[in-house]
Each structure stands twice: as structure tokens, then as C-alpha cells.
Amino acid sequence: xxxxxxxxxxxxxxxxxxxxxxxxxxxxxxxxxxxxxxxxxxxxxxxxxxxxxxxxxxxxxxxxxxxxxxxxxxxxxxxxxxxxxxxxxxxxxxxxxxxxxxxxxxxxxxxxxxxxxxxxxxxxxxxxxxxxxxxxxxxxxxxxxxxxxxxxxxxxxxxxxxxxxxxxxxxxxxxxxxxxxxxxxxxxxxxxxxxxxxxxxxxxxx
Ligand code: PRP
Ligand code: URA
Numbered sequence: 001x002x003x004x005x006x007x008x009x010x011x012x013x014x015x016x017x018x019x020x021x022x023x024x025x026x027x028x029x030x031x032x033x034x035x036x037x038x039x040x041x042x043x044x045x046x047x048x049x050x051x052x053x054x055x056x057x058x059x060x061x062x063x064x065x066x067x068x069x070x071x072x073x074x075x076x077x078x079x080x081x082x083x084x085x086x087x088x089x090x091x092x093x094x095x096x097x098x099x100x101x102x103x104x105x106x107x108x109x110x111x112x113x114x115x116x117x118x119x120x121x122x123x124x125x126x127x128x129x130x131x132x133x134x135x136x137x138x139x140x141x142x143x144x145x146x147x148x149x150x151x152x153x154x155x156x157x158x159x160x161x162x163x164x165x166x167x168x169x170x171x172x173x174x175x176x177x178x179x180x181x182x183x184x185x186x187x188x189x190x191x192x193x194x195x196x197x198x199x200x201x202x203x204x205x206x
Contacts, residue, residue: 002164002168002172002174002175002176003159003164003168003175003176003178003181004042004175004176004177004178005178005179005180005181006038006039006042006177006178006179008038010034010038011035011038011039011179012179014031014034014035014038014179015035015157015158015179015180017031018031018032018035018157018195019193019194019195021196023201024204025201025202025203025204028201028202029081029202032081032082032085032129032157032202033081033082033084033085034085035157035179036081036082036085036086036127036155036157037085037088037089038179039155039157039177039178039179040085040086040089040125040155041089042177043125043153043155043175043177044070044089044090044123044125044153046151047066047067047068047070047123048066048067048068049064049065049066049067050064050065050067051063051064051065052064052065066090068122068123069121069122069123069150070090070092070093070094070122070123070124070125071093071094071095071096071117071119071122071123071124071125071149072086072087072090072093072094072095072096072124072125072127073095073096073097073098073116073119073124073125073126073127073140073144074095074097074098074127074128075098075099075100075126075127075128075136075137075140076097076098076099076100076113077099077199077202077203078128078129078130078198078199078202079127079128079129080202081129081198081202082127082128082129082155083095083127086125086127093125094117094122096115096116096117096119097113097114097115097116098111098113098114098116098139098140098143099111099112099113099114100112100136100139100140102132102135102136102189107132107133107135107188107189108135109135109136109139111139114143116143116144116147118147119144119147119149120147120148120149121148121149121150122149122150123149123150123151123152123153124144124149124151124152124153125153125155126140126141126144126152126153126154126155127154127155127156128140128154128155128156129156129157129158129198130156130157130158130191130194130198131154131156131158131159131160131163131164131167131176131178132160132162132163132185132189132190132191133160133162133163133166133185133189134162134163134164134165134166134167137154137156137163137167138166138167138170138171141154141167141170141171141174145171151173151175152171152173152174152175153174153175153176153177154167154174154175154176154177155177155178156176156177156178157178157179157180157195157198158178158179158180158182158191158194158195159176159178159180159181159182159191160181160182160183160184160185160191161181161182161183161184162184162185164176164181182194
């Protein structure tokens, strides 16, 4: 299951308002957080459980609780808009950061920051809203897979077929969760129909 498109009606509703060019940064941030919750629910279906002995008001039972060691890694800057949703769902999650910026002219990503916990044997949620050429995610994934994680789930808002194909070829065990697989990239390597520059719309830097 390398690519999963989340077709939940609420996810599609949020995405439409994110795509809408009249949506302003304050609402854009709220929609990003809400949509990330829905995507993260899908991306964490396979988390391990253990059981705890508890007493309900009626009897004693062994009942399931999460037993997975989670790490969330946003790709700065736009991925930051997705972190709060994950920390809300999983308060015990560790947070690492990878800073990556695409060159405006070449669309080639270069790394400018890295602060990661040890991800060995852990489930990593890599969050970056736009998967375009796949260059930014690929650089981050090389770093993460180098540490032998249990699994890596990439959560994005919109993906382009070009980026998905690149990551599927280079990282066969990666799972990708997105709200949309769009038509493709334009000549500036922006996703179409897409939603524009996610970081600029999130932070009002036009
Ligand atoms: C955007 C986006 C992704 C990247 C996707 O970041 O947030 O990280 O582009 O493009 P790719 O798949 O072709 O690498 P950008 O470099 O614009 O930086 P920002 O998040 O700081 O705005
Ligand atoms: N980064 C964005 O923010 N949007 C795109 O369409 C492609 C890369």
C-alpha cells in the first residue's frame, strides 16, 4: 500500500477550501490542522497495541492501549502547519525537524537545518503538505532510512504523480498518505491544479 488517497468527505471539503485562492492565512492554518488530523488517523492504522488491566464500573478487563514509539518530523517550513494536529492526537510523540528549501529557478531542494531524535526501530510520520518533484521528501527520507526506523509514513496534503513515482522507486517500503493525487507539475514544478505555494499561504509571505 505505498500510496493511499484519503477520500473521506470531510477531507475533500477541507481540501477544496485550501485550494480556494480567496482563503486567507488564518483559515488556511485551521484547515491544514483539521485535514492533517484526518490524514494522520489513516496513517496510524497499523500502530501496535498492548493491553492494560483496568476496572470498569462493572468488571475487570484487559483493554488495548497504544504501544508504538512515534516520531513526527515536519519538513520546514510548510510541514510545521501539520505538527499541532499530530501532537494533539499523540501527546507522547517526539518531534524532529528537517529544514529544506527549493531553489526558485531549478526547484532543486537543499537542506538548511536538521534536528532529529534517534528514530531507530520507531514509527516516523514525515509531514510535508506538498509532494511535487519529490526532491525535498527524498532528501529527508535518505536521512531517516539511514537510521533504520520501523516504518516511515509520509503525510501530505496534495501529491503529484511525478513525486509519488520517484519516491515509490527510491523507497519501496514507504507509505504515502494524501488527500489528493493531482494532475501533474507545471513548467515551474508547481502542482496543478494544486493550491499554490503552501508555505506562503500558511504564513502570509506573498
Ligand atoms: C515546498 C513544500 C515542500 C516542497 C515540495 O517547500 O513545502 O517541502 O516545496 O516540492 P518538491 O517535492 O519539488 O521538493 P518550499 O521549498 O517552498 O519551502 P517552504 O516550505 O519553506 O515554503
Ligand atoms: N511547493 C509548494 O508549496 N507548492 C507546489 O505546488 C509545489 C511545491
